[in-house]
């Protein structure tokens with residue numbers, strides 16, 4: 001069984017950094033002393049295993065699954081079982097079975113938080129997943145451009161009946177050159193403020209444009225000393241306060 005507070009990370013569009021946010025938030029929450037599970041339901045382009053550099057799938061014991069442990073968190077990913085990334089297979093009852101399997105048949109142990117990387121967009125699969133997971137706190141990831149946040153609004157409204165919208169994470173908000181105070185708003189401004197007002201929620205974080213320093217151990221996790229490491233620590237604090 002799955003215990004703990006469920007945080008689902010959703011986005012209106014692909015490529016806005018949803019999986020990066022889900023992975024870094026999970027790792028920061030764990031660093032702050034929480035027992036954390038990370039479930040990657042992004043069946044279109046499951047990226048969590050490569051972001052955390054996980055090459056082995058989970059093991060099983062007595063017909064139950066032992067999640068993969070990485071960076072202090074327990075991880076299950078559609079990427080461990082989907083071989084051809086064919087979304088058609090994962091419609092309706094089949095998708096439901098896999099989701100229940102991840103929730104009921106995995107030996108999670110006691111958890112404080114379960115971070116879910118949802119499929120992007122408002123398509124049928126995203127709707128199915130949203131319907132099938134337990135009620136959750138939703139974190140809506142968008143870039144600051146008004147068009148992106150307009151699309152994100154649909155994603156927010158889609159699940160608002162069943163899930164509480166915890167807030168908005170504006171990713172790639174601005175670029176700040178190292179050792180400079182100036183911020184450059186490359187993708188525009190104002191979209192997420194409007195989105196927060198329209199959805200009656202708040203902005204949880206504004207994360208600058210800064211590529212993770214790639215290495216073999218943790219290709220997409222921001223390291224101590226990077227501005228985004230601190231921003232994710234703040235976000236994890238903010239999430240804990242907002243879900244207390």
Ligand SMILES: Nc1ncnc2c1ncn2[C@@H]1O[C@H](COP(=O)(O)OP(=O)(O)OP(=O)(O)O)[C@@H](O)[C@H]1O
Nearest residue numbers: 014015016017018019020045120172208209210211
């Ligand atoms: N704040 C950021 N600054 C710079 N690059 C970033 C930032 N956030 C994410 N990225 C990069 O953007 C790319 C897309 O990120 P990611 O895969 O997390 O997006 P996504 O929304 O999950 O996409 P999809 O829905 O298609 O899986 C990655 O290469 C990631 O490293």
